[in-house]
Amino acid sequence: MAFTNTFHQFLLFAILLCIGLSSFQSSAISHEPSMVKRHEEWMVQHRRTYKDNVEKERRFQIFQKNVNLIEAHNKKNKSYSLSVNQFADLTDEEFEKMYASAKVPESRHSNSQRTPFKYEGYTSVPASINWVTMGAVTPIRNQGTCGSCWAFAAIATVESLTWIKTGKSYDLSEQQIVDCDRYGKDRGCNGGYADGAYNWIINNRGVTTEASYPYVGYQQYYCYRAQSAVTIKGYQFVPNNSERAMQQAVANQPIAVYVESKGYNFKYYSGGLFTGQCGTATDHVVAVVGYGTTTDGYPYWLIKNSWGTGWGENGYMRMLRNVNDPRGLCGIALYPTYPTN
CATH class of the missing domain: 3.90.70.10 (Cysteine proteinases)
Incomplete structure (x- = not known):
C-alpha cells in the first residue's frame, strides 16, 4: 500500500513536470519566432549579412540581449x-x-x-x-x-x-x-x-x-x-x-x-x-x-x-x-x- 501511494505520487509529479516543461517550451517557441523576425527585419533595414549560420546565430544572441536591455530601459520612467x-x-x-x-x-x-x-x-x-x-x-x-x-x-x-x-x-x-x-x-x-x-x-x-x-x-x-x-x-x-x-x-x-x-x-x-x-x-x-x-x-x-x-x-x-x-x-x-x- 505504501509502495502504491509512493508510485502514484511519483507519477503525479512526473505528469505535472511534463505539463510545466511543455508550457515553458510552448512559451519559448511562441516568443522565439518574434525575436527572429525582428532580427531578420533589422538585418534588411541595416543591410547586414553574415558569413555563415554560425555567425548569424551568434549575432542573433547579441541582438536579443541588446533588445532586452533597450526594452527594459524604455519601461522605466526616464527622461x-x-x-x-x-x-x-x-x-x-x-x-x-x-x-x-x-x-x-x-x-x-x-x-x-x-x-x-x-x-x-x-x-x-x-x-x-x-x-x-x-x-x-x-x-x-x-x-x-x-x-x-x-x-x-x-x-x-x-x-x-x-x-x-x-x-x-x-x-x-x-x-x-x-x-x-x-x-x-x-x-x-x-x-x-x-x-x-x-x-x-x-x-x-x-x-x-x-x-x-x-x-x-x-x-x-x-x-x-x-x-x-x-x-x-x-x-x-x-x-x-x-x-x-x-x-x-x-x-x-x-x-x-x-x-x-x-x-x-x-x-x-x-x-x-x-x-x-x-x-x-x-x-x-x-x-x-x-x-x-x-x-x-x-x-x-x-x-x-x-x-x-x-x-x-x-x-x-x-x-x-x-x-x-x-x-x-x-x-x-x-x-x-x-x-x-
Missing part, C-alpha cells in the same frame, strides 16, 4: 528613450573598437599650446542658441565603422566657424583628414584628436570640400592632392571643468568636445533629455552646436553626432547641462576645443 539602432548586433568590445577610439588631447595634459580663452570676458551670454536653425551647421553625416569621429567633429566646427565669419556654407572633407593626417598622433580610422585635425588644416593651409574628396569610410593608401576651400588660423581649448566657459564659447561658435559613449544608454539613445548613465572616461568626439532649456526647465547641450540620422533625434542629442560634477555629464567639460580665424 530619454532608447531604440534598436545600427549597433544592436555588436558586443560592447566591438562597439568600443569601432566607434569609441578618440584620443585625449596631449596638449591639454602638458599645458602646451595654451593661449588666453578668447571668450573670457564675454558676458552677454544668451539663454539659448541653436546654430542648426541659424544655418551654420551642415547636415548629419555617418562615419560608418571607421573610428573617425575626431575628424567629423573638427570639420563640423570649422564649417560652422566659416559660416559665422563669411556667411558661406561649405561641406568640407573629413576623408582628406583621415587619409592625409597620418604623420602625427592621429591614426585615421583607429582614432585621433580634434586638435590634431586642426593642426593638420593649419599646416596644410586649408581643407578641401566633400565634393572634391568624398568620404569612403576607411583610410585610403594615398593622400590625394586637392585644392583647399577653407582654412583656419589656430585653435584654443575652453577652460576645462567649466560648463559656464563652454556656454560662453558656444554662444559664439560651435565647439568640439570629448564624451564617454561606450555605455548602452548613449549608443542606443533615440530622443529626450539624456541624463546618463555614463562615466568620464572620454572616448568619442562630437560637436556642441547649441544649448537651451526644455519645456519643463532642464538645461541641455545640443550635440551633433556622426552616427547618421538613425541615431538620436535625427542625429542630434540633448544632453543635461550644468550638472553637479565640474567635468560635466559624460566628461563633456574636460577637453572642449574650437578653431579660430
Whole structure:
C-alpha cells in the first residue's frame, strides 16, 4: 500500500513536470519566432549579412540581449528613450573598437599650446542658441565603422566657424583628414584628436570640400592632392571643468568636445533629455552646436553626432547641462576645443 501511494505520487509529479516543461517550451517557441523576425527585419533595414549560420546565430544572441536591455530601459520612467539602432548586433568590445577610439588631447595634459580663452570676458551670454536653425551647421553625416569621429567633429566646427565669419556654407572633407593626417598622433580610422585635425588644416593651409574628396569610410593608401576651400588660423581649448566657459564659447561658435559613449544608454539613445548613465572616461568626439532649456526647465547641450540620422533625434542629442560634477555629464567639460580665424 505504501509502495502504491509512493508510485502514484511519483507519477503525479512526473505528469505535472511534463505539463510545466511543455508550457515553458510552448512559451519559448511562441516568443522565439518574434525575436527572429525582428532580427531578420533589422538585418534588411541595416543591410547586414553574415558569413555563415554560425555567425548569424551568434549575432542573433547579441541582438536579443541588446533588445532586452533597450526594452527594459524604455519601461522605466526616464527622461530619454532608447531604440534598436545600427549597433544592436555588436558586443560592447566591438562597439568600443569601432566607434569609441578618440584620443585625449596631449596638449591639454602638458599645458602646451595654451593661449588666453578668447571668450573670457564675454558676458552677454544668451539663454539659448541653436546654430542648426541659424544655418551654420551642415547636415548629419555617418562615419560608418571607421573610428573617425575626431575628424567629423573638427570639420563640423570649422564649417560652422566659416559660416559665422563669411556667411558661406561649405561641406568640407573629413576623408582628406583621415587619409592625409597620418604623420602625427592621429591614426585615421583607429582614432585621433580634434586638435590634431586642426593642426593638420593649419599646416596644410586649408581643407578641401566633400565634393572634391568624398568620404569612403576607411583610410585610403594615398593622400590625394586637392585644392583647399577653407582654412583656419589656430585653435584654443575652453577652460576645462567649466560648463559656464563652454556656454560662453558656444554662444559664439560651435565647439568640439570629448564624451564617454561606450555605455548602452548613449549608443542606443533615440530622443529626450539624456541624463546618463555614463562615466568620464572620454572616448568619442562630437560637436556642441547649441544649448537651451526644455519645456519643463532642464538645461541641455545640443550635440551633433556622426552616427547618421538613425541615431538620436535625427542625429542630434540633448544632453543635461550644468550638472553637479565640474567635468560635466559624460566628461563633456574636460577637453572642449574650437578653431579660430
